[in-house]
Amino acid sequence: KNQVEQSPQSLIILEGKNCTLQCNYTVSPFSNLRWYKQDTGRGPVSLTIMTFSENTKSNGRYTATLDADTKQSSLHITASQLSDSASYICVVSGPSDNAGNNRKLIWGLGTSLAVNP
Amino acid sequence: EAGVTQFPSHSVIEKGQTVTLRCDPISGHDNLYWYRRVMGKEIKFLLHFVKESKQDESGMPNNRFLAERTGGTYSTLKVQPAELEDSGVYFCASSQQQGPRFYEQFFGPGTRLTVL
Numbered sequence: 001k002n003q004v005e006q007s008p009q010s011l012i013i014l015e016g017k018n019c020t021l022q023c024n025y026t027v028s029p030f031s032n033l034r035w036y037k038q039d040t041g042r043g044p045v046s047l048t049i050m051t052f053s054e055n056t057k058s059n060g061r062y063t064a065t066l067d068a069d070t071k072q073s074s075l076h077i078t079a080s081q082l083s084d085s086a087s088y089i090c091v092v093s094g095p096s097d098n099a100g101n102n103r104k105l106i107w108g109l110g111t112s113l114a115v116n117p
Numbered sequence: 118e119a120g121v122t123q124f125p126s127h128s129v130i131e132k133g134q135t136v137t138l139r140c141d142p143i144s145g146h147d148n149l150y151w152y153r154r155v156m157g158k159e160i161k162f163l164l165h166f167v168k169e170s171k172q173d174e175s176g177m178p179n180n181r182f183l184a185e186r187t188g189g190t191y192s193t194l195k196v197q198p199a200e201l202e203d204s205g206v207y208f209c210a211s212s213q214q215q216g217p218r219f220y221e222q223f224f225g226p227g228t229r230l231t232v233l
Contacts, residue, residue, distance in 0.1 A: 004159070032220065043121070043208055043224030044160075089160070093220070104162040104176065105152075105222070 003027045004108035006090050012114045017080055021111045023073040023090030034091040035064050035075045038110070044089060047075070080115045087112050119143065121225035123209050129231045135197040138228045142191070142211030149192050150212075150222060151184060155205040163207075166192060167214070199232045206230070 004025045013019050025033070032051050036044035048057045048064040050073075056065045061078045077084055087110040094104055122141045130136050142149045151163040163182070164174040168189035177184070181200070186192040196203050206229050210222040 041226065043210075043226050045224070046221055049221060104165075104173070105160075106162075107160040109159045 003106050004090055004092050006088075006108040006111050008111060009109070010112040010114070012116060013080055015080060015082055015115055015117050018076065018078050019080060019113065021075045021077075021088050021090075021113070023075070023108060025071050025073070025090070025092045025106075025108075027092040027094065027106050028071075029094070031093045033064075033066055033073050034093065034105070035062070035073075036089045036091055038087045038089060040086070047088075077113075082115050082117060085113060085115045121209055121211050121223050123207075123225040123228050125228060126226065127229045127231075129233065130199055131233050132201055133198045135195065136199055136230060138194045138196075138207055138230070140192045140194070140209030140211075140225060142209070143223055145213070146211035146223075147189070147214040148212040148222075149186060150210040151192070151194055152208040152210065153205050154208065154227075155202075160208065163194075196230070199230075201232050204230055204232045 007022045011019060032049050034049045035047045037047050038044040047059050047062050050057050050066045052068040063076045066073045075088055089110040090108040092106045121143055124139045128136050147168050149166040152160050153163055154160040162176040164177055164184055165172045166186045169186050181196055183195045206227040208227045209225045212222045213219045
C-alpha cells in the first residue's frame, strides 16, 4: 500500500474556478511535505515545501496546508487558468541524514487536473 | 541557470539489449538522484549520489541496473540486459549540498524507455 494517497484521481474544472486537492500520508517520521506540478512530457516542478511545523504556505495562486497531527495536506488553486492543467503530486520526504541530505522522496500517484475554457 | 538535462528523451529497445541513460545536473549541485515511474504507478526513488559517491542505492531494482557518476558531474544509468518491466520514465534530479534551497530537488524532463 502506497504511503501517500491522493484524491481525487482526476478533476475537471472550468477556467476561473477554484479547486482543492487532497493528500493523506502515513510516512513517519517525515521531514517535509512537497507539492509538485508535472506538465505532460516534463519533469516535476516544486510548488511548495512545508516542514512539519508549518501549517500553510503559498506560491502565487497555489496554497498548501498541512495538518501533521492527522497527516493530511491539501493544495488549493485559486482562479484557475488553462495552464494549470497538469498532474499535481504530493510527495513526502523522510528524515534527513546527519549531513542534512533529504533522501528518498515518497510519491503519491498524483491528481490529474484539467482546466477547460 | 541551465536546468537538469537528460538524454535521450525517448528510447525504444528490444528485450535483452543494453541502454544507457544520461543526466547532466545543474552546475554546482553535488546531490544527484535517479527516479523511475512505471505506467500506472507512482514515481519511485532509485538512488542518490553525493558527488561521485553512491549515498543510497536501496531503490535499484536489481543488478541489471548500474549507475555511475565519474568525476561527480554527469551521471549515467545503464540497464543491461533490458527486460519488459524496465519500461517507464526515468527522471533525474539534482540539489545543492548546502544553501537556502539545499533540500529542493530540480528535475529533468525524463527519459521515456520502452522495452519491446
